[in-house]
Amino acid sequence: MSYANDMPTVEKVVRTDAGLAAELRLSVMRLRRRLANERHPDNELSINQMGVLGCLFRNGGALTIGELAASERVRPPSMTRTVNCLESSGDVVRRPHETDGRQVVVELSDRGRERVLADRDRRDAWLNQKLRDLTAEERAVLRKAAPILQDLAQKD
Amino acid sequence: MSYANDMPTVEKVVRTDAGLAAELRLSVMRLRRRLANERHPDNELSINQMGVLGCLFRNGGALTIGELAASERVRPPSMTRTVNCLESSGDVVRRPHETDGRQVVVELSDRGRERVLADRDRRDAWLNQKLRDLTAEERAVLRKAAPILQDLAQKD
DNA sequence: GGCATGTCGTTAGCATAACTCATTACCTGT
DNA sequence: ACAGGTAATGAGTTATGCTAACGACATGCC
Known part of the structure; x- marks a missing residue:
């Protein structure tokens, strides 16, 4: 084992801009990968799907596809697919927009709301533990x- | 537009643990997605591939597949594939481990080193600008x- | 009213990047 | 010398994005 025994992989302190x-990029990339892996095994929904449920929950339970896509920073077709999954798992329902026939409102079902609530603490179990x-102090920094x-993610 | 005009998507301040x-999970997920999209278009290497080159660079230019995989928090097969790409683009070379015939040492080529250096500032153009x-103060926090x-990503 | 243009969601097709499982090659300890 | 462990890889699958094209609907202008 003559290669990189210490394996820093990140400088101890980032002193300069x-x-x-x-x-920051490395940290974010790796932590995200870790989070995707560490989802609770008895939760069949992916981290992205849970993200959408959480977004709906925080916004009163109903958003359009476009709003969801903008919020999660994905393109509408990607959000359509995610919503399809959530719909077939019974966590959301589609309903027509009241005034605009082009738009589709995605609404948390009772089951979806239940899942968010039940999962609220548990889904972040790993991260919470860490x-x-x-x-x-470190928590304060975060x-x-x-x-x-x-x-940063939202800008422009 | 009667749904979520304000679109918070994240609480203004995270007051409690x-x-x-x-x-944190949301921020990391979205920023990562943004970073993946905002890579400089004249760089044909993906953000992951550049991550591996950067890792090699910081560690003296040579690591084994397993060490790289552990560092980037992916499974060895994934790293093998990434290294295959980097090898065929001429940015790294494989060479046998000096003492252990099972392992493979991945080394930055001159071209790879050049790319890291040339790309060092440019590749983070978007993030640097932001x-x-x-x-x-905000930079200090980050x-x-x-x-x-x-x-957090590395623990356990 | 009617048409041109724009917007929203969807479908289809594709690219990337990760995973698991199985296999091969090699090392190590008994 | 052989058994069992470890490293890399190959094969196949899954997840998650994207763009392009399309249809349905909205809006604005005549």
Whole structure:
């Protein structure tokens, strides 16, 4: 084992802005991959599907396809497919828009709402556990960082 | 447009630890998707492939498949495939491990090293631009957050 | 009213990137 | 010397995006 015994994979501290983008990108990429893997095994929905349910839940239970797509930053066809899955699993229902016949409103079903509630803590079990292992200061940093990351993703 | 005109998609402030996991997860998911889309168009390598090159670069230019896989948090077969791509594009070379015939050492070629160097700033153009738009304080938060996120991804 | 243009969702086809399972090659310890 | 473990790979599958094209509907202009 003569190669990279220490395996830093990330600098201990990012001191300058020069490397910040690169390190942030790596961190985000890897953590996302980890999160996708660590979903609870007794939950048959993917992390993306749960994301859509959560988005509906936070927004009062009903959004159009386009709004969902914009919110999750995917293209409408991708959201159509995700919604198809959620519909056939019975977690959402489609209904026509009240005034605009082109649009489709996606609504949380009772089952979907139940799932969000039941899953609310459990779905983040892994991450919550890891967060508990952090110091209060580290959690404070992340609490401040989350909205900034969100803004970065949303900008322009 | 009677549905969710405000479209919060993320709470303005994450005040309690209860929601931290959920918000962090959303932020990471969306920013990652954004990063994957915003890669520079004149770079024919994907964000993952560039990640592997960067990893090799930071670790002295040579790691085994297994080490690379562990570092990027993918399974060895996935890394084999990524390395195949990088090999056929001439950015890395495989060579046998000095003492262990089972392992394969992946090494940055001159071309790969060149690409990393040439790409170092450019490849993060989008993120760098967005980072410049932040306040110094916000950048400081992210600078502190990046290693924490990395640790979260790596833990256990 | 009627047509041109635009918007929304969907379908179809494709690309990427991950996974699992099985196989091959090699190492190591008894 | 052989058994069992480990590394890389091959094959097949799944998940998740995308673009292009299309149909249904809305809107604005005459």
